[in-house]
Every structure is written in structure tokens, then in C-alpha cells.
Amino acid sequence: MLLAQIHLTLPAWVFDAVDTTRAYAGDGEKVALAIGLSRLNVEHASGGPFGAAVFGPDDRIVAVGVNRVLPHACSLAHAETMAYMLAQQRTQRARLNEDAAGARVGPYTLATSAQPCCQCYGATVWAGIDRLLIGARAEDVEALTEFDEGPLPADWVGELARRGIEVVRDIRRDDACEVLRAYGQRGGARY
Amino acid sequence: MLLAQIHLTLPAWVFDAVDTTRAYAGDGEKVALAIGLSRLNVEHASGGPFGAAVFGPDDRIVAVGVNRVLPHACSLAHAETMAYMLAQQRTQRARLNEDAAGARVGPYTLATSAQPCCQCYGATVWAGIDRLLIGARAEDVEALTEFDEGPLPADWVGELARRGIEVVRDIRRDDACEVLRAYGQRGGARY
Numbered sequence: 410m411l412l413a414q415i416h417l418t419l420p421a422w423v424f425d426a427v428d429t430t431r432a433y434a435g436d437g438e439k440v441a442l443a444i445g446l447s448r449l450n451v452e453h454a455s456g457g458p459f460g461a462a463v464f465g466p467d468d469r470i471v472a473v474g475v476n477r478v479l480p481h482a483c484s485l486a487h488a489e490t491m492a493y494m495l496a497q498q499r500t501q502r503a504r505l506n507e508d509a510a511g512a513r514v515g516p517y518t519l520a521t522s523a524q525p526c527c528q529c530y531g532a533t534v535w536a537g538i539d540r541l542l543i544g545a546r547a548e549d550v551e552a553l554t555e556f557d558e559g560p561l562p563a564d565w566v567g568e569l570a571r572r573g574i575e576v577v578r579d580i581r582r583d584d585a586c587e588v589l590r591a592y593g594q595r596g597g598a599r600y
Numbered sequence: 601m602l603l604a605q606i607h608l609t610l611p612a613w614v615f616d617a618v619d620t621t622r623a624y625a626g627d628g629e630k631v632a633l634a635i636g637l638s639r640l641n642v643e644h645a646s647g648g649p650f651g652a653a654v655f656g657p658d659d660r661i662v663a664v665g666v667n668r669v670l671p672h673a674c675s676l677a678h679a680e681t682m683a684y685m686l687a688q689q690r691t692q693r694a695r696l697n698e699d700a701a702g703a704r705v706g707p708y709t710l711a712t713s714a715q716p717c718c719q720c721y722g723a724t725v726w727a728g729i730d731r732l733l734i735g736a737r738a739e740d741v742e743a744l745t746e747f748d749e750g751p752l753p754a755d756w757v758g759e760l761a762r763r764g765i766e767v768v769r770d771i772r773r774d775d776a777c778e779v780l781r782a783y784g785q786r787g788g789a790r791y
Contacts, residue, residue: 410620410690411614411615411618411620411661411663411664412663412686412689412690413609413610413612413614413615413686414607414608414609414610415606415607415608415609415682415685415686415689416605416606416607417605417606418604418605418606419604419605421604423602423604424602424604427602429601429602470602472602472603473602478694479694481689481694482688482689482691482692482693482694483685483688483689483694484684484688484694484695484723484726484727484728485676485681485684485685485723490676491606493675493676494606494674494676495603495604495606497673497674497675498603498606498672498673498674499601499603500673501673502673503669503670503672503673503674503675504675526722526726527721527722527725528719528722528723528725528726529722530718530722531717531718531719531720531721531722531723531750532675532676532719532722534718534719534750534751535675535717535719535750536675537675559722559725559726560725560753560756560759561753562751562752562753562754563753563754565751568751
């Protein structure tokens, strides 16, 4: 038997939780949305404590993502990767900030409740974003939960900067940590 | 508008190209299959020049993958990640070598026509494989095509070894390079 189809979904509650008509001005509002998604994902038991969102040049949502690893038995279904895939599907661009003729469009921003793991770090290199906004640090994730963030290049921020991706950290870090802490204290799954 | 569904597929030709009933004994046969898939993917114009396959403890195919980035407008749809997602879906395990009770099963092996890029490297950390068999090197990919492999940890092989993943390189390297060279000379797309 050979499988040839992959089908990944966001939980149905996202349709009630996300307003694609409003603008999320500023970095804090964008990361606050990602943290809100991480909290709702835990409350709805629809995946791990991580949320992310891609924003377009008008500060509106292009796509959102939450961790869906265990519901889909899929180690690729992290919050950031779900958001990237859905944003690319919506724009029909394999690099969000590059059109079919190779011209730059955007800028596009990913806001994530916690620092991308090694997999989402690599995905970020190819996704076509211009800015990466992060709530909790990797050390927060590893201290407050059983999750492992995996190996990164020593100068991971610089490697992104060299590819035109600006990284901003510690945005609403305490709020992000609160969700992780609550999840960790409940003994949530570790992937 | 909020999208919430991702649907990724392998091209229909894989059903004729892959025999899931036979055993692929030895590392060379496994990587030869991955290289064959990379070649067919170029010939059928169904994606970039990369192929991969996950093998179970009986040396039989669990799943295969080819690059589907441009057909699906999805930067996540690399050969290795497609193979991981399909193998996990077939086994219904988010880590291939770990059952629902956390006990080790397997071993599982990924064979890939070329060294995983930064994204597939990170995905490999979480996918639950025990062995990683590689055809062409990253420097081959970058010399022979326009593809960029992205930033990796300095000791990327050692980081995998510390997580129980054995890496074997340069398997059928010349055959793998031949596919990359032909693709590069045709001026194929770079992601």
C-alpha cells in the first residue's frame, strides 16, 4: 500500500477566534494573537501549546497556525509550518514575498508564541517572510515544558538576517510563558 | 477569509514507479530508489530534482516523497518532509520509532537523493528515524543547481548522532549528482 495524500487541518474553533478583517498594528498585537491561539489550542485540547500567524503588508492576517502534531500524527504540523503552508496556499506563492516573476512583494511577518524549533527555523528560511516576531524564548519552552527545541546554527539570528529576515524577540514574553507553564504543570505531551 | 485545510499529494506516476512488496536490502538499494524518484520527478515535470523514501525494519517501503514545492505552492513540500508525513500517516505515529506508550519500534530509515536542507534537517530531528542515508552532498546540490541548502548547525551529523540517528553519506553519490546536473543544465527552478 502506498499513501500519496496528506491532509492537515486547523481546528474548527479558529473560525470563531480569528478576525481577518481587522489590522493588527505593531509587533505586540501580532504576537498577542499568536499567544492567544496557543492558549486556545490547549483549552480545546486540539494540539500543543503553540500558535502562530502570518501578517501581510496591511497588518491583516494572511493565515494562522497552531500545533497539530498529535491530532494528525504528523511531526511537521507545528504552528509556524501550518501558518506558512496556509499563507502560501492563500497567496499561491511558494515564497510569500516573491511573485511568479521573481519580484519582491510584501513585507510579510510571522508572529509566533515561542521561538521556532529547529524544524520551523529551517522552514522560516524558505517561507518568504521578512520579519519574525517571537514571544517566549527556546529556553523558556525547555524550562517550562517537556518540549525539546532541537539544534540550531550558533548564530541563528544572524543567518536569518543575512537572508533578509529581521528577528525581534521577547515580545509579550511573560504572557507566552504563562501558557507554557500552565501546559507543563498539567503534564502535557512533549511533541 | 481564513483557510484551514492543507492538501498535499504525490504525483500519480509514483503508483507505477514504486513496489511496496519488495525488500530493498542494503543502503545502496535504498538510496538508488530515492535517486530514481528524483529522476522521475524531473522527467514528469512534477517538482524539483529530489526524492526520498522511508523504509521499515523489514527493508520495505513505508512511504516515499518527491519535491512538490512549485506544484503545491508550498515551501514545506520537500521530498524528505513528504516522505515523513506520509510514513507517519501510514503508521499513525507522530514519531515513527515510538509507539503510543512511548516504547521504541523500528528501526526506520530515510534514504534521500541529496543531503537534507536546513528545513528537512530539522524535520529529521523530530520524525523518528534511526538512520539517514544520503546520496549527493549539499555542496553538490549548490554546485550543480541553483538550490540553496540553508544554514545548519556546525556539527549537524553529531547533533543527529546524539539523538540516536546514524548518518551515512556519499551513497551512489555520482548517480545522484547526474540527476542534479541534468536539472541544473536545463535551468530548472531553484525551489
